[in-house]
Amino acid sequence: MTAHTAAPHMAARDMEAPGVRIRDLTVVYKTPSGELPAVRGVDIALAPGTITGVVGESGSGKSTLALSLLNAVQPPGRIAAGSVEIDGLGDVLTLRGEDLRRARGRQVGYVFQAAQNSLNPLKTIGKQLLDLGRSHDVEDLRALVRDAKDLLARMGMDGARVLDSYQHELSGGMRQRVGIMLALVLNAKVVVLDEPTTALDMITQATILRIIREVHEERALTTLVITHDVGAVAEVADSLAVMYGGRVVEHGPVTEVLGDARHPYTQGLIRAIPRLTGDLSLARALPGRPPTLGTLPKQGCVFRERCERRMDVCETDEPMSVNRDGRTVACHATDRHLTLVKRKEFV
Amino acid sequence: MTVIVSPEGAMSPEAGPPGTTRATLRRNFWRGVWRVLRRKPSRMAGVVIVALFALMGVAGPLLYPAQLPRDDDALYAPPSLAHPFGTDFEGTDVLALVVTGARYVLLTGLATAVITVALGTLIGLVAGFHRGRWDTLLMRLTDMNLAIPGLPLLLVLSTVWKFESPLEMGLVLGVLGWGGIARAVRSQTLSLRERGFIEAARGLGLPTRHIIGRELLPSMAPYIAMNMLIAVTGAVYAQVGLFFLGVLPFESSNWGVMLNLAVFNGGALTTPAALPYLMAPLIAILLLTLGIVLIVDAMDEIFNPRLREE
Amino acid sequence: MITGTGITKIFKQRGGVLGAREVPALRGVDFAIAKGGAASFIGESGSGKTTLGRIIAGLETHDAGEIVIDGVPMSPLSHRARQPYFRRVQLIHQDPYSALNPTRTIHQTLEAPLRLRAKQTGRPRSWVDGRAEELLAMVGIDPGYVLPRYPHQLSGGMRQRVVIARALTMDPEVLVADEAVSMIDVSLRLGILALLKDLRERLGVGVLFITHDIATARYVGDDGELYVLYRGQVVERGATEKIIADPVHPYTQSLLSAIPVLHGLERPGAERVVPREMQREGLPDGGCLFARRCPFSTERCESEMPVLGRDGGPGTETEQEHACFHPERRGVIPVGVGE
Numbered sequence: 001m002t003a004h005t006a007a008p009h010m011a012a013r014d015m016e017a018p019g020v021r022i023r024d025l026t027v028v029y030k031t032p033s034g035e036l037p038a039v040r041g042v043d044i045a046l047a048p049g050t051i052t053g054v055v056g057e058s059g060s061g062k063s064t065l066a067l068s069l070l071n072a073v074q075p076p077g078r079i080a081a082g083s084v085e086i087d088g089l090g091d092v093l094t095l096r097g098e099d100l101r102r103a104r105g106r107q108v109g110y111v112f113q114a115a116q117n118s119l120n121p122l123k124t125i126g127k128q129l130l131d132l133g134r135s136h137d138v139e140d141l142r143a144l145v146r147d148a149k150d151l152l153a154r155m156g157m158d159g160a161r162v163l164d165s166y167q168h169e170l171s172g173g174m175r176q177r178v179g180i181m182l183a184l185v186l187n188a189k190v191v192v193l194d195e196p197t198t199a200l201d202m203i204t205q206a207t208i209l210r211i212i213r214e215v216h217e218e219r220a221l222t223t224l225v226i227t228h229d230v231g232a233v234a235e236v237a238d239s240l241a242v243m244y245g246g247r248v249v250e251h252g253p254v255t256e257v258l259g260d261a262r263h264p265y266t267q268g269l270i271r272a273i274p275r276l277t278g279d280l281s282l283a284r285a286l287p288g289r290p291p292t293l294g295t296l297p298k299q300g301c302v303f304r305e306r307c308e309r310r311m312d313v314c315e316t317d318e319p320m321s322v323n324r325d326g327r328t329v330a331c332h333a334t335d336r337h338l339t340l341v342k343r344k345e346f347v
Numbered sequence: 348m349t350v351i352v353s354p355e356g357a358m359s360p361e362a363g364p365p366g367t368t369r370a371t372l373r374r375n376f377w378r379g380v381w382r383v384l385r386r387k388p389s390r391m392a393g394v395v396i397v398a399l400f401a402l403m404g405v406a407g408p409l410l411y412p413a414q415l416p417r418d419d420d421a422l423y424a425p426p427s428l429a430h431p432f433g434t435d436f437e438g439t440d441v442l443a444l445v446v447t448g449a450r451y452v453l454l455t456g457l458a459t460a461v462i463t464v465a466l467g468t469l470i471g472l473v474a475g476f477h478r479g480r481w482d483t484l485l486m487r488l489t490d491m492n493l494a495i496p497g498l499p500l501l502l503v504l505s506t507v508w509k510f511e512s513p514l515e516m517g518l519v520l521g522v523l524g525w526g527g528i529a530r531a532v533r534s535q536t537l538s539l540r541e542r543g544f545i546e547a548a549r550g551l552g553l554p555t556r557h558i559i560g561r562e563l564l565p566s567m568a569p570y571i572a573m574n575m576l577i578a579v580t581g582a583v584y585a586q587v588g589l590f591f592l593g594v595l596p597f598e599s600s601n602w603g604v605m606l607n608l609a610v611f612n613g614g615a616l617t618t619p620a621a622l623p624y625l626m627a628p629l630i631a632i633l634l635l636t637l638g639i640v641l642i643v644d645a646m647d648e649i650f651n652p653r654l655r656e657e
Numbered sequence: 658m659i660t661g662t663g664i665t666k667i668f669k670q671r672g673g674v675l676g677a678r679e680v681p682a683l684r685g686v687d688f689a690i691a692k693g694g695a696a697s698f699i700g701e702s703g704s705g706k707t708t709l710g711r712i713i714a715g716l717e718t719h720d721a722g723e724i725v726i727d728g729v730p731m732s733p734l735s736h737r738a739r740q741p742y743f744r745r746v747q748l749i750h751q752d753p754y755s756a757l758n759p760t761r762t763i764h765q766t767l768e769a770p771l772r773l774r775a776k777q778t779g780r781p782r783s784w785v786d787g788r789a790e791e792l793l794a795m796v797g798i799d800p801g802y803v804l805p806r807y808p809h810q811l812s813g814g815m816r817q818r819v820v821i822a823r824a825l826t827m828d829p830e831v832l833v834a835d836e837a838v839s840m841i842d843v844s845l846r847l848g849i850l851a852l853l854k855d856l857r858e859r860l861g862v863g864v865l866f867i868t869h870d871i872a873t874a875r876y877v878g879d880d881g882e883l884y885v886l887y888r889g890q891v892v893e894r895g896a897t898e899k900i901i902a903d904p905v906h907p908y909t910q911s912l913l914s915a916i917p918v919l920h921g922l923e924r925p926g927a928e929r930v931v932p933r934e935m936q937r938e939g940l941p942d943g944g945c946l947f948a949r950r951c952p953f954s955t956e957r958c959e960s961e962m963p964v965l966g967r968d969g970g971p972g973t974e975t976e977q978e979h980a981c982f983h984p985e986r987r988g989v990i991p992v993g994v995g996e
Contacts, residue, residue, distance in 0.1 A: 231917030231919060235920070274870065275872050284847055289842070
């Protein structure tokens, strides 16, 4: 990567990657049957300089979680409780108005779901870049354009040509890269990518994932990747959080979570992924269907209806997130299993 | 790998008997309509207003004698308990005129709406579904319809035709006015026919009659219903306007005739005496429009099962 | 039994200063699906796989080549005379959300084609309701729950099952499943794939499975044939498990290399192939379609078009057919940890 000239707006350039701590986050949506939680009591920390993958199916609350990082949950949604602390910025959820707007883009970059379609079709990419710069009061627009070109070149594209193009002149993979460029060009240190590879072809997807990984390392970012595709996350992430029904049910280093899943949902999900190798007869779909806001159980474990290891306690008590050797699991069955093992040791 | 019989969410407690007969569906539909209407007070207000006018149109003339009583001592009388909107130049009660005049206006509106929507929908559907030659032909026809200057034509027609019956009036307005709906329905059809379920129906070899009538039409129902309601207001305006301008012969009493007499005979724009005579039909028209607009708001939810059942 | 030979489709793009431009979507594709068999077509967007599926389902016409259904060639028949044949091929759409009419209950959705079927086969109308329940049970959903409901009340997985049940109303010989699981939640995908495989075995329905995700093809037709399509040309073809385990065409290898590795469960293959990026559109004249992206291309590839065959280099043959001058085995697929 070519060395960036230190423009005034890039003072934050040499900063270390910031950490992000989400604490007890609850986001509710207003529905005819009252306010229902799309995200409930989520505790998750993004270690500085790592890529965290959040995996979940429809209705898991993963996109709501991503929006909360920008304090951008739209009505009828509302952040009901919790905090999102980003180093050097403070609690994002207390920011309002102008401060919040500046934080988005400057500190937190966001690559939208289907970034392929989030560009303005009537303006060239370059124009949109300048709009972005002006709205964030960037003084040296030339430097901004230079940075954008460098970033695009880094991602294997002809920067000058791309900036002169309209959205429809670019392929899906190129648009996705433009989306990443726009999220990073203001030098954001925390980047959220929402479904970065959905609707892309296999080979393009592999390219985008590689670029995400490389840019992440070169620019010392803290990255959050939100997706339904376990494979995409497995390829890039350092740690993996699995969401179900608005909770994080399991969180830990990606190789450990995939290699030795503890939560029954994670285990079932992994068994349900079509793979190139492995015994076909061992693979099976999870029974039941993913919950929606309306069908989430009010009490007890959210996964119990599809769970093969459910117990009486799952009907009534919500399992606590238990942290053990760097891994978090919220499951009664796993808990009991471990405590039983422990007792044996002590007897 | 034999994991077929693990039906997702099967054997739900709410399953119940498969109530799939036509009658059950119809009952569920009307229950849904009621639910949708009750969701907003404004919709109920709209329903009440429109029901009131409908009642006026049906029963209005029965409330009064065929020849409305005249009170020669009270020409252009101001509003009073006996005459809430005063009287006209002959001393006839204005309220009675509004009520008895409603039938003509509403019948015209209804007839116009039915004809515009029926013609427009049929032509739009056929053109959009068959495309090609049919489309070209029908759309040229539509263009011609849109290009017909309505007012001058009506002026010419009125010299030979008396429009005694509101249905005749509705027929003319309807035949003149279907072009817009035909175009809109055609474009809706063109986009709907690319949808998976229409393609599937064709792939299954279902007859065209079924595809147009059972698959396409219900998907456009909210759109068509809205157009129909709005066509009613359009027809009311058009026809009241024609009578007001005095273009059409006064063969019957209706709101347009009242407006015309109030302004040109009573001088309602210059003297306050005839003002109530002018205001009464105006308020009636405004109320009717308001009622219809308030109901239109519910159409989307009524014809979309997802919004209806929630 | 359905076969196709030399299926060719050319799209004419209108407009532009230079007038119409011809874009070949399919370049002479041969295929065959036996009773209860499976043929999987793999390719990226623009490979022509969806167009092929629509042609086989009779929803689109082709410009050259012949489709033979049950021994009857289609091209001499009139449009009308073809319909009964193409009705034996039913398309399952990618999007179960738009494939069902939102204003009709599942009962209504199944009733219409079943009535038609009853008329065609001379069955009484009373047969219809029982058959609807039977079909829904066959695709693994509870008829009592589903029949009175509207599509929006069902999950994506259930909808796709209903779509399959609707396709079965015509007692088809072949189901064309175009990206049938790409819009289904991950945890439910295998259920749909297993259902397709089960229908092959139970009803003897052939499945033409179109996907961009090679791994899913194994779950429908590990015993079937795999076709790898690139820009309208079949570049590799053979037994599914064979090609996945041992691909020889660089494009197939690129596709397989692109599949994310589940670190922790798998280790990446040792020789993953990354194709070059195409800076500019355009194809070599008369050469291999993949030459400009192929990391192994030679001068010959630029000027000569390889045809599908088994030539594995001097004196050898490959098990599968391929369209490459330099077929070579490479370890591209991930290796399971602990295998």
